[in-house]
Amino acid sequence: MQFQQLAYFLAVAEARHFTHAAERMRVAQPSLSKQIKALETELGAPLFSRARGNVTLTPAGEALLPLARRMLADAETARREVAELAGLRRGRVRLGATPSLCAGLLADVLARFHGDYPGVELQVEEGGSRDLVRDLARGQLDLALIILPLQSSDPSLVTEEILREDLVVASAVKPGRRTHMRIDELRGRPLVMFRRGYDLREATLTACRQAGFEPRFAVEGGEMDAVLRFVEAGLGVAVVPSMVLDGRPGLVGTPILPGLRRTVALAHRKDVEPTRAAQAFRSELLSFLVEASDMGTLSPGIEALAHRRPGENS
Incomplete structure (x- = not known):
C-alpha cells in the first residue's frame, strides 16, 4: 500500500x-x-x-x-515535523477554535505567536466543538480550542482546561443598565439564537429548560458576528461569552444569576504527539493567559486556568 x-x-x-x-x-x-x-x-x-x-x-x-x-494527514504532519527541526524557521499549526474565541482571545495570541515565529504557517478553522473534535480525529487539525464538557466523551483526545468565562445576556445599550438578571427573566423575551451546532445555542437552551420554559426566538441561525449585529439592531437579546463584547460599545453584557459559565480547553489527539510548531503555539497561548491574568488585563468575567509547565519560556 x-x-x-x-x-x-x-x-x-x-x-x-x-x-x-x-x-x-x-x-x-x-x-x-x-x-x-x-x-x-x-x-x-x-x-x-x-x-x-x-x-x-x-x-x-x-x-x-x-x-x-x-x-495521509499523519504523513503530511511527519514531513512538516522533520522540516521544523531547524529551529522552527518553518512549520505549520492547524488550529481549530470556536467562533467566540476567534472573535475574542485568539487574535492577540496569534499576533504574538506570528511575531515570535514568522516562518510558521498558521491555519485557523472556525467551528463548533463537535466539528472541531471530528476534524482532530481525522488528522485535519493539530490543536483545537473547544468547550467542555463535550456532549460525548472521546477517549482519543487529550484535553487541557485553560480558562473559564462567564456567559452574559447581551443587549443594545439602554438607560438604566442592570447589574445582573436571572435566567428565568428571559421567559417571553425575544432571543437572537445561534445556528444549530453552536455550543452557545445548546448552553442557552439547556439553561432555559432547566428554569422551566422554552425560549422564544426573534431570529435564529446566525454566526457570532451576525448575532451581535442583530442584537445591536434591537431584534432581541442573546446569551454570549463576555469576551466577545470587547470593542462593541453598542452592546452591554448583563451577568446571569446563578452564574452561567463555560470552560475552554485545548485539545489534541492522544495517539499523535503534537508537532514542535503546535507545542510552541501551546506554550505561547499559556504564557499569554498567565501574563494577562497576572497583569489583570483579561476581559471581565474570564478566569485563567492555565499554568506554564516547568522549563517553559516566560
Whole structure:
C-alpha cells in the first residue's frame, strides 16, 4: 500500500468520478485507475462500485475512507515535523477554535505567536466543538480550542482546561443598565439564537429548560458576528461569552444569576504527539493567559486556568 494510492482513492471517494479525480490529482485517468485497481488487489476487496456510470463506495471503501484520511494527514504532519527541526524557521499549526474565541482571545495570541515565529504557517478553522473534535480525529487539525464538557466523551483526545468565562445576556445599550438578571427573566423575551451546532445555542437552551420554559426566538441561525449585529439592531437579546463584547460599545453584557459559565480547553489527539510548531503555539497561548491574568488585563468575567509547565519560556 502506497500513500499515492491512498491519495488517489481519497480523490475518487470525494469526487465520485474517476476523470474528475484524475484532473484534481493532475494525473492521467488510466494511471489513476491502475493504482486504484492495484490497491483493491492488495486489500482483497473492491473499493468502488461502478454500476451504470455511478461511482459509489463499497462497504470496504467506506471502512477505508476515514483511515486513509488519517494516514495521509499523519504523513503530511511527519514531513512538516522533520522540516521544523531547524529551529522552527518553518512549520505549520492547524488550529481549530470556536467562533467566540476567534472573535475574542485568539487574535492577540496569534499576533504574538506570528511575531515570535514568522516562518510558521498558521491555519485557523472556525467551528463548533463537535466539528472541531471530528476534524482532530481525522488528522485535519493539530490543536483545537473547544468547550467542555463535550456532549460525548472521546477517549482519543487529550484535553487541557485553560480558562473559564462567564456567559452574559447581551443587549443594545439602554438607560438604566442592570447589574445582573436571572435566567428565568428571559421567559417571553425575544432571543437572537445561534445556528444549530453552536455550543452557545445548546448552553442557552439547556439553561432555559432547566428554569422551566422554552425560549422564544426573534431570529435564529446566525454566526457570532451576525448575532451581535442583530442584537445591536434591537431584534432581541442573546446569551454570549463576555469576551466577545470587547470593542462593541453598542452592546452591554448583563451577568446571569446563578452564574452561567463555560470552560475552554485545548485539545489534541492522544495517539499523535503534537508537532514542535503546535507545542510552541501551546506554550505561547499559556504564557499569554498567565501574563494577562497576572497583569489583570483579561476581559471581565474570564478566569485563567492555565499554568506554564516547568522549563517553559516566560
